[in-house]
Amino acid sequence: MPHRRTVDEHAGRVAALVGPPLARQEAETVPLAGALGRVTIEPISTVGPLPPFRNAQMDGYAARASEIRRTPVVLPVDGVQPAAASPARVLPAGHLLKVMTGAPVPDGADCVVPVEQTVEEDGGVRVLRAVEPGAFVREAGSDALPGTVVVPAYTRLAPRHLAAAAAAGVAVVPVRRRPRVAVIATGAEVVPPGAPLALGQVHDVNGVVLGALAEEAGAETVSVDLTPDEPAAFERALARAVEIADLVLTAGGVSKGDFEVVRQVLEPLGADVTEIAMQPGGPQGTASVRGVPVVCLPGNPVSAQVSFTVFLRPLLRGAVGLPPVHAVPLPLAAAVHSPRGKRQWLRGVVRDGVVYPVGGPGSHLVVAMAGADVLIDVPAEADFVAAGSTVSVLPL
Amino acid sequence: MPHRRTVDEHAGRVAALVGPPLARQEAETVPLAGALGRVTIEPISTVGPLPPFRNAQMDGYAARASEIRRTPVVLPVDGVQPAAASPARVLPAGHLLKVMTGAPVPDGADCVVPVEQTVEEDGGVRVLRAVEPGAFVREAGSDALPGTVVVPAYTRLAPRHLAAAAAAGVAVVPVRRRPRVAVIATGAEVVPPGAPLALGQVHDVNGVVLGALAEEAGAETVSVDLTPDEPAAFERALARAVEIADLVLTAGGVSKGDFEVVRQVLEPLGADVTEIAMQPGGPQGTASVRGVPVVCLPGNPVSAQVSFTVFLRPLLRGAVGLPPVHAVPLPLAAAVHSPRGKRQWLRGVVRDGVVYPVGGPGSHLVVAMAGADVLIDVPAEADFVAAGSTVSVLPL
Numbered sequence: 001m002p003h004r005r006t007v008d009e010h011a012g013r014v015a016a017l018v019g020p021p022l023a024r025q026e027a028e029t030v031p032l033a034g035a036l037g038r039v040t041i042e043p044i045s046t047v048g049p050l051p052p053f054r055n056a057q058m059d060g061y062a063a064r065a066s067e068i069r070r071t072p073v074v075l076p077v078d079g080v081q082p083a084a085a086s087p088a089r090v091l092p093a094g095h096l097l098k099v100m101t102g103a104p105v106p107d108g109a110d111c112v113v114p115v116e117q118t119v120e121e122d123g124g125v126r127v128l129r130a131v132e133p134g135a136f137v138r139e140a141g142s143d144a145l146p147g148t149v150v151v152p153a154y155t156r157l158a159p160r161h162l163a164a165a166a167a168a169g170v171a172v173v174p175v176r177r178r179p180r181v182a183v184i185a186t187g188a189e190v191v192p193p194g195a196p197l198a199l200g201q202v203h204d205v206n207g208v209v210l211g212a213l214a215e216e217a218g219a220e221t222v223s224v225d226l227t228p229d230e231p232a233a234f235e236r237a238l239a240r241a242v243e244i245a246d247l248v249l250t251a252g253g254v255s256k257g258d259f260e261v262v263r264q265v266l267e268p269l270g271a272d273v274t275e276i277a278m279q280p281g282g283p284q285g286t287a288s289v290r291g292v293p294v295v296c297l298p299g300n301p302v303s304a305q306v307s308f309t310v311f312l313r314p315l316l317r318g319a320v321g322l323p324p325v326h327a328v329p330l331p332l333a334a335a336v337h338s339p340r341g342k343r344q345w346l347r348g349v350v351r352d353g354v355v356y357p358v359g360g361p362g363s364h365l366v367v368a369m370a371g372a373d374v375l376i377d378v379p380a381e382a383d384f385v386a387a388g389s390t391v392s393v394l395p396l
Numbered sequence: 397m398p399h400r401r402t403v404d405e406h407a408g409r410v411a412a413l414v415g416p417p418l419a420r421q422e423a424e425t426v427p428l429a430g431a432l433g434r435v436t437i438e439p440i441s442t443v444g445p446l447p448p449f450r451n452a453q454m455d456g457y458a459a460r461a462s463e464i465r466r467t468p469v470v471l472p473v474d475g476v477q478p479a480a481a482s483p484a485r486v487l488p489a490g491h492l493l494k495v496m497t498g499a500p501v502p503d504g505a506d507c508v509v510p511v512e513q514t515v516e517e518d519g520g521v522r523v524l525r526a527v528e529p530g531a532f533v534r535e536a537g538s539d540a541l542p543g544t545v546v547v548p549a550y551t552r553l554a555p556r557h558l559a560a561a562a563a564a565g566v567a568v569v570p571v572r573r574r575p576r577v578a579v580i581a582t583g584a585e586v587v588p589p590g591a592p593l594a595l596g597q598v599h600d601v602n603g604v605v606l607g608a609l610a611e612e613a614g615a616e617t618v619s620v621d622l623t624p625d626e627p628a629a630f631e632r633a634l635a636r637a638v639e640i641a642d643l644v645l646t647a648g649g650v651s652k653g654d655f656e657v658v659r660q661v662l663e664p665l666g667a668d669v670t671e672i673a674m675q676p677g678g679p680q681g682t683a684s685v686r687g688v689p690v691v692c693l694p695g696n697p698v699s700a701q702v703s704f705t706v707f708l709r710p711l712l713r714g715a716v717g718l719p720p721v722h723a724v725p726l727p728l729a730a731a732v733h734s735p736r737g738k739r740q741w742l743r744g745v746v747r748d749g750v751v752y753p754v755g756g757p758g759s760h761l762v763v764a765m766a767g768a769d770v771l772i773d774v775p776a777e778a779d780f781v782a783a784g785s786t787v788s789v790l791p792l
Contacts, residue, residue: 033607038609059652101696102598167762200449208558208562209556259494299498305555370546
């Protein structure tokens, strides 16, 4: 048997093809209201201080602390300052100024007496308890000085980051553009979701699931095409896809049958189509069409999902700044057999820190895969792994 | 000091107001391509078997195992069966039928010989190695029998669930409708994102962050309004909001100042507006306007975020089937002081399993909150928590 490329070798090829164009993704600018979950490409900083002006922390009275040191004391009130646009004002000596929470504290005042510590009287307000200088005053810049980074570059924007950006006066944020992914599922037997089936036909799974996997990995799925096994139809779909996408994923048509449309069209364009030492997911390919990377996945729906997860998920998540999904070592609940020479990704579920294989190895077991939550990574050199052994488990 | 309502008491009131209408959310039907992350409200089941027909697992030749028991053997080939819509056919005795992966296996055949184990010859194909009955044949129903639940009710749809639904012939799925949330941020001092500021003015934070928090919790933010402290303007915004939303959130206007628009408008309609024993986030309210729940949050942006996280996040996530965010016990890196009688939610960051308070207790520290990843829950009865103590920590 000829040497088959290993999973790591193929992963390296896919990364070399897909990584650089995704890393060159230009920025786009989005309003704050549409920026949740996007990733900043530069720091967001304050221009002025935050808060932008000295303001009251409580509803109450702005005062000079030195004038209310002995209580009770009654002082006249020089009007009211709501929280609103206001001319700058000065607190006259021997006076109070009624202030609402968030209102500018007038020059001259150095504290705010909470309304609960006062009583209104004829001719003024009685202050019942003194407060210290600075009490209940939020100084300008006490949250952030001018030029402070409030959200670092490469931050996935959570609501609290949007809050800080909004406070800093930012209305739009430059974020990484989401990679645009086009999916082309091939196969004469494939019909659209829900259509009636003749003998020999199956419903499209790959278009649906690869589109969803790309979205889940942070990309934008810009088209999903189904094409029969006719080179001209696939060529047309491919020509459209490379016009609108940063990455094209194909499913099917890369195996050893007589009607392998992806192989037939792409090999003359220099595609690398091969069998790799992996199960499910042996037939794989890569190509570059008019500068756009094309990654060719096998057509069995389980193989396509596993291949996406192993080869493409890390690259797309990395490109949009999502954290990597790390494999974890876990004990195996039941022994498994594996074809020697192929790295096998069995579907499994994790319960109480132990991983149980589910379904069988068949790449048509789409329902069994829906019930899985991890892939169990069985090394190529193993043909048997005993129950209780520690295996590497990749969360789905 | 009068008894202030506790956090748990207020949480109970908010849940009693908001929970039942959200639990009554009707279903909506979405196509598979738009169903990622949505939550099913009923099981998705197969009608027929999966695979729908017996098919070839490999490219090769359908055969009768009994006729190829002694190898090598040369048999004539009765044509080719691609993976495509086909009339049912029968394998003539003493023949092979060339089949592509996924193609129907003809009646009479009970195995598939992989193409790699054969050689084409004049007058037929030489089978080099025998295979067992059943080899490389996927039986109809081997993934799922008719009537099998492929995705349970109340499943948050991951790509692999969409794959199983697609395979089962489902084109649209009934999912919970996302609760529609309208946000009304109040305050004469609040200007839209990015607008220039006069003295006394600040940029809207609450509209931005409450809209984003609702989206993050699985809801759909259908409107964000900013209104000045004028009852008529707030009434107009409220009238619009209750027309289009399942839940209205207001920010600000529930405190003790002279311009408390939310309190002024809603108290005559039976609103419950009160101070609760919590910091930040003392002033809180609830109301029902034309049958639509209205939850009134304080206007300080940190208070508003904390209040949403404590009172509303669990309800919205529960309504759309997102898993709860659980508090975890962690050791505290540095001592904290807290006002006795108020449950305090300090902002913190977790590093190496230890929680560090960040920023101060001030409810205007929006930038400090952006750098936090948890809330530290300091009980109402504590006025001091020593470094090294175990505290309850709520992830943001």
